[in-house]
Amino acid sequence: MAPSITGPGGDRGRPACRCRAAPAIELAGRDWEMRLLVGRAHEAALGEGQAVLVRGPAGIGKTRMVSAVLDELDGIARAVLAVRCPPGGSRPFEAVRGLLEPLVQSEEAAGRYQPGGIGPQVLPGLPDGAGGSDPGTADGYAVMHGLLRLAAGYAAEGLLALVVDDVQWGDEASLRWLGFVLRRAENLRLLVIMIQRTGPGEPDPGALGEIGESSRCLTVDLGPLPVEAVADVLESGFGVAPAPAFAAKCAEVTGGDPHLLAEIIEKLRGEVVPDARSAGVVEAAGHRVVALSVLDRLPGDALAVARAIAVLGREELETITTLAAVRLSVATAAVRTLRGNGLLKPDRLEYRHDPVRAAVLDAVPPAALTVLRVRAATLLNDSGRPAETVAIQLTRIEPLSRTWMVNVLREAAADAERRGAPSAAARYLVHALTADGDSAAILTHLGRVLGQTDPRSALRYLERAYGLVPDAAGRVPIVVQHLLISLASGSARRGFGLAAQVLDALHAERPPEPAATGRALRMLDTMLLISGMGEGTTGADGHFPAVPLPGGDAGEDRQLLAAAAALGALQGRPRPEVVAQAAEVLRAGTATAGGWTVMGAVFPLYLADRIDPALAAVTELLDNAERCGEAFLCALAASARAHIRLFTGDLAEALSDARLAFALGAKGQGVPRAFRHAALASVLVHYDQPVRAGQVLDGMNGPAPDQTFLGHHSYLMARAYSLRALGDEEGALAVLRRCGDSMADAGFHNPLAAPWWSDAVEILAGVGRTGAGRELLEPVEPHAERWGTARSIGMVRVARGLLTPGDAGIALLEEAAERLSGSPARLESARAEYLLGRRLLQQGDSERARERLRRAISLSVRSGDKYRLRLSVQALAAAGGRLRSGTASPADALSQGEQRVAQRAAEGLTNREIAESLFLTLRTVELHLTSVYRKLGIKGRSELMSVLGTNERNPEN
Structure with a gap:
């Protein structure tokens, strides 16, 4: 361990040292990552504890970039504590000891913490062996809590930065302590920077994964510069x-x-x-x-070893020796030479840089290199290596000369698909086609995996497969895939034509195995119903219950069941039925399901207010897509999660997801444009930025929005929201009616699938066109009651209340507000409170109006809904209530505990006096005040006195 402590200029007696300045040239391509890290540092300095996990392979510049970030903390950080974890493991809590011992050694720290028993004696309480007690035991918890108090006490006076380099080798107890600190880091001036070396053979501690999943931890993956x-x-x-x-x-x-x-x-x-x-x-x-001119000086045997390493890489020395056909002693000497000249990584048989490896292979004649690769693939296959390991070699051989090579590639593709890597599966299958281009099985499999990342190319491969299969029953799986994938590419018309051909042929045939034909017919019947989601018609709505749905965990079965669940939710079929279908799809996890399959299951869960499983599934899909570098799936999952988080009133996270999806728009073919544009535009409307929202919608490339349900109707709803926020209610009403007509034409009756009617009724009621509003609402009400969630019933009660005059209308709005308050639909709840407050004001009941409007304001503040907040504040002012000018949130948004602490602070009591009077700890008082300042949008105690003092003198405010 090599701990260090630095401070601004080394003042106040602390030893000072500065990290060396990172070379400007090597950092020139990392501006974006640098800004991310520096931004997190500034957030931490303001009292919002933050962590950053910087990951990347050896030599990519992680430590240099972090050093430059630490230079930016001069004048900001009170102290920077750094430690490097050694390879090969270490004792429990050794990294923590290396970090925090300088605090104990510092005269200032010793003078501050020795009296009172919080402090530095915690470190001596970590014996060399037993001191690393299990963090899960009572003793371990006491140790971790004591270490937390030591760091928190130091951070109370200024930003404390903890830097752990080579964290992948850190001891588990120290990593768990870092996670323990981050879970309690709110309102701490604490910045934790962890540097992780990634790559084959590097450890990946489970505790580190838990830290990376924390909402307070930003993960920055450094890869090659574009x-x-x-x-x-x-x-x-x-x-x-x-x-x-x-x-x-x-x-x-x-x-x-x-x-x-x-x-x-x-x-x-x-x-x-x-x-x-x-x-x-x-x-x-x-x-x-x-x-480095080393290769030219190598003898023949050593050069053969260098070439074997370039071909195989990451293999054991015995395998390298076998491929090079040399003695073990020769191979060992060659490795020592290559490593001594800096060409190989120090800890494994792999070149430091791909260009070095390329230089070795470029020197091999093409014919000889092909022979070498065939030998390498044969060696790996004969030794029982996984199919994907062998396939890496096979994809570099052309032409493939043996049947077993194609079989291995197909097996590798299946393995890649199971682990959620469709692009890798596609690469293996495309290469297999170079040897067997007329294989309908390979083409169909390739179409299925490409359907997750490149729908248009997938359809082309499926068309080829369709032409190669002569019998109708054999064409059924191809047509099913074609119909499913065409939903993502914009039109299923060609799929309908193929399905019609196959159905006609199946009905005409009299095969010896009627059971197989019957199953094929049922599959096609189901798909013709399901594919209506993309074409505006279901074709045989009444026949749906008679179609048996597939079972099992096979990819095709899960695809069909997910699509059936989505269709059932759109049609408004019994909610328990479609929720059970969606749950069955997700039972085996999302990694092997594919993006549209997961989305088909998530959609009914979202409509049924089953938010936790819906978010869990879409988050797992997004995480897997990010690991595999799948831009299409990332954009799809991030857009879906943005819509869900918007609905639940988590606007900050919704904006983050929407921006991610939007940024991915330029990457990968087939990214759902309308869906991701609609996600960002909808969030921007609630951030009270309707002009920007309109620009986002206008910025879609192409002649028309996506014709899928997700894309088309999301786009129409977002367009209507933006027009209405800009004051163009007639324009918004026209778009909403288009959305409703499209839903009706498709036979989609679930009122939550695209709640166009809710805003349309509000517009019509606002201009006195209640008759038109009732005509619009009457077909919706029975479907909302039948779906039966608090959201669907509450939203219908809002609409009915707006159209009903007098006390009866108010009673309906009150019922709606009560129902929605118990649902996850926080934005709808705020809307109901706002509309009820306005109706009460119109009836002359200003006091009750103010009460409801304050509830709307509180909900809007907690959600971050600036659009609804602005409307509610204006209505509250009209009702005789007032808010402090320029305040982003009212005192009503404070919890009771925060109000008590804030009131005493406004009266002039010190934090210690407040703690004593309310029987709280000093730390709790500090946390409450920090939360109060953030909610009220103020900077300190003097502004707090002004706000609460005004409230006290004006009880109506």
């Missing part, structure tokens, strides 16, 4: 902007490695101008840099 960032680095190094071809060649040669890029710049600066004509020089220089 071409744009490489260009920025080159401009920083050469002093002029490089030509695109020059930048592209540098990115290709270095693999986007910032360290290697800096070396090339150092080598070429002053010798070449970074223009297109110099691109060839870059390649030659890059090879010289990465190879």
